[in-house]
Each structure stands twice: as structure tokens, then as C-alpha cells.
Amino acid sequence: MTVLTGEMLIGFSAVRGQAGEQRAFDPATNAEIPAPVFGLGDEAEVERAATLATKAFDAYRTLPLARRAAFLEAIASKLLEIGDALIARAHEETGLPRARLQGELGRTVGQLRLFANEVREGHFLRATIDSALPERTPLPRADLRLMKLPLGPVAVFGASNFPLAFSVAGGDTASALAAGAPVIVKAHGAHLGTSELAGRAIQLAAQETGMPDGTFSLLFGAGRKIGEALVAHPAIKAVGFTGSRQGGLALVRVANARPEPIPVYAEMSSINPVFMLPDALRNRAEAIGRDFADSLTLGAGQFCTNPGLVLAIDGPELQRFLIAASLALVAKQPQTMLTQGIHAAWQDGTRALDALEGVQKIAQGEPVKAQCNAAQAALYVTDAKRFLADGALQDEVFGPASVLVRAKDFSELLEIAERFEGQLTATLQLDSADHDDARALLTVLERKAGRILVNGFPTGVEVSHAMVHGGPFPSTSNAMYTSVGSTAIDRFLRPVCYQDLPDALQHDALKRGNPLALWRRVDGVPLQA
Template sequence: MILTGEMLIGFSALRGTGGDKRAFNPATNSDIAEPVFGMGGSEEVERAVSLAAQAFDVYRHVTLAKRAAFIEAIAENILKLGDELIERAHAETGLPVPRLQGERARTVGQLRLFAKVVRDGHFLGSTIDHAQPERQPLPRVDLRLAKMPLGPVAVFGASNFPLAFSVAGGDTASALAAGAPVIVKAHGAHLGTSALVGRAIQRAVKEQDLPEGVFSLLFGAGRNVGEALVGHPQIKAVGFTGSRQGGLALVRIANARPEPIPVYAEMSSINPVFLFPGALASRAEAIGRAFADSLTMGAGQFCTNPGLVVAIDGPDLDRFIGAAGNALTTKPAQTMLTPGIFDAYCEGTRTVAKVPDVTRVAQGEPAGKRQNSAQAALYVTDAQRLLTSTELEAEMFGPASVVIRARDFDELLKVAEHVEGQLTITLQIDAADHADARRLLPVLERKAGRILVNGFPTGVEVCHAMVHGGPFPSTSNSMFTSVGATAIDRFLRPVCYQDLPDALLPDVLKEANPLGLWRLVDGEFITPTQAVGCVDGLQFATKQRTMNLPI
């Protein structure tokens, strides 16, 4: 596919007039010559949002089968891009080819997951409470609830995942699954990659004969395009993955609107790892080596990177630090995504190193002549220093971490109470640690969206049970996840229909249940069991049975 440097607004490809920009190769520290991308402005935002608003009512009413087929078509079109997509992403990010191949598989997998979610229809939350005209002292009216999409959604591509958290990433996939048109602002670090994936989505919209405003892709230098998108009255929600500064800026814009809207911003997390005495006594060296592998994976450019380690001081903790440090010294410096991210990482490590009573105990191999390449680092200090030094709680976003020595378990608890909200918190425990872990868990449940045991947080499974979210500042809204099937809930709201005639009800709430969905009817879950009808070429059921499930 020939890259033209044009934005995609509906079915059109347009060159922005807000200035020119070339993509950048961080490994060579140089521009990529072709193409030159035209940046957009307020005029392109207005056109894209107008098309999205026009498409909204049509798109949200297409059948679930057609919506699912559209999402699957996006996945297939991404695969059809073949090596061209991987090669372009590699050039723009410096990420290894195997990593990008895995990320493409994850991107396709989460699209297919959301296609299944759409077909299942459970996300609609179909609920019926039949009228009770004979009820005393007052009769009950007929009430029916289903969820509908909020409206057009603005998605900001992330720097660290050019595929899985970008143009066709989790925010886009879940919003499209909810029935919401999407306008993506491409990240400036991977313009060509974004354009290729954008073409794949645009083609799927055409193939499925959907309104052109279902998807648009904008380029923008600086903040103008992003601020215009979030501030536009027709945009009803925002998906963002990036820095705390960037996420909070979007939240402020959204809250200042005449009609405030939700911003689902994944921002800052240092993902503490708590090492318990029993685990350290039995396997300190193995934990240390595995920790070093997790810390340096992808040059540490994961939102779940383990940036803080907390343990009770003693010889076993020394064994962990020694093993982790020895492993880190053999880790090569790795190219970071952009010069800006590399500079921020270097500044972060310098800031930590200047904090009193902080000791750097290990470094990875030096970068040498490699451009924008991060050298891993491990620091050690005590709990009192952490409790009084905000610099140690800042996300370094790279392959660096700080080990905290606690005097005893009570001080470890103080550290747990002190840290900010996190995406993840990890426990390394053995059976002998269960009693202490039980004391710590109530604190961790208040602090994190995912608590894991005897693993490391890098690696976020895309499935129904995953939570990739957490209390502030890890996200701007701890009630939702940006990964997993329930990510769709961010872009839905409930609507209740009172005494609406059956002919006017959405199919999901009609008495005959033509879509054949599980529904909560008069307080009991009900599912069809006998196919007797046909809708859109698929057989559905009207005979029903109940099944006792927890609500």
C-alpha cells in the first residue's frame, strides 16, 4: 500500500494544511523521507466530527451480526497488510520485529474478542420488569432497560503500543463494538503505521456498507487537533493512553465543556512488587532474575513496568538485589520509542539518583553509539526515604526501578498505604506468607486494579476477566478497564423504556426476544432453548427457560 501522507475523513483522503511532518526513526535518530504527512486543524476536526454525528444513529442500529462482521473485517484487513505493516512500525518505533508481530496478533485477537462480545449481546444488559397491574397498594408499570452507545468517541493513539493501543487498538475496538463512531488522532511517533491501519479500517467500513462517518483518522502537530476534538460538542467520550500531564489536560478540557464528558485516561503507574519473607527465603535469586527480565522487557516502556520493589530488610533481600543487579548488568541498552521519551527517562533516573540515601546498585550495558537507547538501572533506599520523597514515586517509564527496604511488616504496610493508585500490584509469596498477605490485601484492593501473585505485571491478557485500570493517577476513572471484554462498558449508558408498545421497542427488549439473547426478566436470567424463528438468516428462539445466576 502506498503511503500518501493524507488523513482519512470518512471515505476521503485529505492532505492537512496545518503544516508538514515526517515520520521519525529513533534507532537512526533521523527522519523517514517519505511520505510527508499533512497536519490537520480545526477544519478537519469539524468535518470528521460532523460525519461521525451523522453516522451515529445509523451505525448504532445496524444488526449485531453486521457490527460483529465489520469488526472482524478490520482484523482481516490488518492481517492482509502483511510485512509492510511490521516493517513500517519497526522503522518508526525501534521495537523488535518479533515484538511487533506479537502486538499485531494481540490487536487482531482483541478485535475478534469484541466481535464475539457483540454477537453474544450480553453487553446490552437487557432487563425486563413486566407490568403488575394487580399489585397493591400501587400497580407497577412495564419497565425495560437496555444499553446504548454514548455517541461519537475520540481516541488518542498511544506511543508505546503502535498497534494494540493505537488506531485499531482496544479503545477503538471497544467503542466500535458499543456502536459508537470513532475519530482517532494518530500519535506523531508512528504516522505511517497509523495510516496503514487506518486504511484497513476505512476499507472495512466500505466493505460492510456502513456510513462513512463511522471512522476517521486525523494527524495533528501540537495540541490543537486533540483539544478541538475533546472540546467538540458532538464528541461524547474520550479514550487516552499516555502521560499524567497529557491525560489531565484532556480531563480539564472535557470538564470545562457546557456538557462535560468522560475521559478514560490511562496515565501513570509504578506497579509495586511486594516481596514476602517466605518467598525470598526459598527463591530470592530466581525472583531477582525474573524481575530483571520483566523490568527490561520492551526497554521498560510498558504501563505495567515494575518500577518499585518493597520488602523487609535482611540477607534474603540482599540475595534478591544481588541476583537482580547481576542480571541487569548483562542487559543491553535498548532503543526507546522517541527522543522525547528517551530524554524523559534519562532525566527521571538522574532525579532519582540525586535523592539523598538512594544508591544505584546496578546498571545495564551502556548504549555506546546507539541512538536513543536506554541503559537499565536499579536503585535501593529505605522506606522512610520513600515516605518523604515524592521523586521516588514518579514513573520513570523505562528500564529502571527502586528497591525499598522496610524495617518490618508494619513499615511495609505504611508503604502500601502511602503509594498512589496503581494499575497493578504484585505479591511474591509462599505458603508461609499467606497470613501476612491476608493483612496486606485489603490495602492493595483499594490501591490497584489488578493484584497478581508470583508473576510480574508486564503482560496484559486480553480476555473477559482482565482489568487494566485502577485508582487515580493510574487512570482518570477507576470504575472501568481499557483492556478486556468489559472495556465496552465505557462507551455505553442505560436507557429505560416505560410502557413502550412492543412494536416500538428495540429488538433486544421485544417480548419475543428475536435476537435470542440472555435477558434478566422479572429478576431471573432467561435464555432461549428452542430455535423456532429466523432473523437475518440466523435462527433464534422464543421458548425460554430460567437459570439461577448471581446478579
């Protein structure tokens, strides 16, 4: 079993940071975890990791696709080999239930294997050939061939709420490595031991599959200093981040202030509105209420897709929903939150809702007793006029709190939808008689959200080819991309065109004989090998 040492991983080396020390923290007991003590890095370790990543870049990106895919699969295998220890440490550092973490480990491994398949198939390269037309008049056409290449080394920031699937070996790392980009991860301070275990699995996989030294590094550091130094380093060409709007925008500012600005793909904040349309409420108000309570409190509400806003036309059907949701919520036990900081922000957010005029708390979960850093679920109610007048009601409260907005009629629902900021998700609870209303809402919500759900709840993101986990600002810093699903690889690629380059000098993906047997577009026609 891998033994934790508290060391950073820079390429194939283990390095003891000298810029301070930190112990991991158990939020369930509100106490530090005694061992190990983690040594923190500074700009010197950023420089060392970035220099290695730069040296590794060309060697890594030009490896055969099959070897890159084998590396991703080897990471998945190494994570499974240490699965019990990884889950135990993640449970200790986050307070998340073991069953939830087991599912998250499965998702992490699934992401790596998905991207391994993507690499082998090679569709992500978008190999395209426009043959020369020397006889074309009035001007001939040159031989033109296009494929996508990686941007360069990528900085990844571990997320607090997903210590496995959005952290060291998570989706950002998997998609960047799949693109052919070396990765330097800044570990989240809330799960240092979990990060080291996952990092050592990646390091060992890199060594055993013959990857270049520097293809992966893992850094520890308190505060923002080391992260900002990483984003500012000229070797870094893109950033993957999941976290708060404040943290994401701070990195965007650093990236934009560089002599060479770089893209920051930051997934930040969302309240994920749920519209309950009249026929659905008429037919299923009680079931929707119970399911809503389950979604709101899942994982102590610490999901970026938590349903933080519910909307419906006022009436007896809505009252049935409120009764069912309230009864379900009062039976929900308080749950430990991930960190002291998240818990403090949760308390500040609910206190702010408590203080708003025209907003009423109508249901709560069971009271917090002896648990440390625990959250008591809460449901608030207001009307459309108040919501439209107070922008604070669009602020995300990260945790199990939601606001229900009563509208007088459908036109008020549409007006509210038009006023939304960008969202990761929007949900429609609808039955057959609601289709006309749903069409009108869809026209608006397509401009506001990255994923639109029907008759479900947004917590839970499938890792698949069609998934979008992104959306307009401020849900993300770049609405053009997703951080989940196979197209997440596109964030770390750029197109390059080769004009009249001899076939012998072309990448295998663009050679006339198609030695990689890839799907390609040739003279405008999609061709399969």
C-alpha cells in the same frame, strides 16, 4: 499492498492536511524517514470528521448486531492482510523488535475478534425486562425495559508505546465501535505511517461491510491543538487516551470545561509495586531476581505496567535477590526508546533519582555506546524511612528503572502500601508461609490497584473477559472501568429505560419474543435464549 500517501482519512475520503507538514522519525537512527510527508490537519478537519460522525451515529448504532460484529472481524482480516508491511513500518518508526510487533498485531486482531463475539452475544446490552403488574397494590407497576445504548462519537488518542494494540485499531477503537459509537482517532506523531496503514485497513473494512460514511476517521496534527479541538467538539461524547499523566489531565480539563462535560478514560501513570514476602525470598530469591530483571527491561521498560518499585524486609534473603538481580541487569544491553521525547524524559527521571539523598544506584545494564535514544537499565535502593519522607520516589520513571525499598519489618511494608497513589497493578511474591502477611496486604492493595498478581510480574496484559487494566487515580482518570478486556465496552454505553413502550416499537433486544436470542434478565430471573 497499501501505499502510504501522508493523507488523513475522514470517513471514506482521503484528505491532505494543509496546516503544516511532518515526516515520521526513526528513533534507532535518530533520523527522519523521507517519505511520505504527512499533511497535518486543524480545526477544519476536526469539524468535518465530527460532522460525519454525528450523521453516521444513528445509522451505525441501529445496524443489526451481526453486521457490527462482521465489521470488527473485517478490520481484523484487513490488518492481517497488510501485516508484513504494517510490522515493517512500525519497526521503522518505533525501534521495537519485529517479534514484539508480531505479537502485538496478534493481540490487536484478538481484541477485535473478542469484541465481535461480545457484540454477537449481546450480553453488553444488559437487556432487562420488568413486566407490568397492573393488579399490584397499593400501586401498579408499569412495563419497564432497560438496555444500554452508545454514548455517541468517541475520540481516541493513539499511544506511543503500543503502535498497534493501543493505537488506531487498538482496544479503545475496538470497544467503542463494538458499543455502536463512531470513532475519530488522533494519530500519535511517533508512528504516522503505521497509523495510516491501520486506518486504511479500517476504512476499507467499513466500505466493504457497508458501514455508514463517518463511522471512522483518522486525523494527523502536531502538538495539542488538534487533540484539544477534538475533545472540545460538541459531537464528541467520550474520550479514550493512553499516555502521560500530564497529557491525560490536560484532556480531562478540556472535557470538563465544555458546556456539556464528557468522560475521559485516561490511562496515565503507575509504578506497579512488587512486594517480596519473606518465605518467597527464602525459597526463590535468585529466581525472583532474574525474572525481575527480565520484566524491568522488557521493551526498554516502556510499559505502563513496568515494575518500578520493589519492596521487601531487609535481611540476607533480600541480599540474595539483589545479587541475582544485579548480575542479570549488568548483562542487559541498552535498548532504543520510542521517541526522543521519551528518551529525554527517561534521562531526566534517572538524573533526579541519582540526585536524591539516601537513594543509591546499585546496578546498571551495559553502557550506551553508539545507539541513539537508548536506555541503560538501572536499579536503585533506598530504605522505608526515606521513601515515606520523599513523595518524589512515587513518580513514574518511564523506562527500565526501578527502586528497591528496604523495610525494617512487615509493619513498614504496610505503612508504605497505605501511602501509595492509585496503581494499575500490585504484585505479591509469596509462598505458603506468607499467607497471613499477604492477607493483610491484600486488604490495602484492593483499595490501591486495579489488578493484583501473585508470583509473576505485571508486564503483559491478557486480553480476556476477566482482565482489568485500570485503577484508582492517578493510574487512570476513572477507576470504574478497564481499557483492556471485554468490559472495556462499558465505557461507551449508558442505560436507557423504556416505560410502557409498545412491544412493536421496542428494540429487538427487548421484545417479548426475544428475536435476537439474547441472554436477558426477565422479572429478576436471568434467562438464556
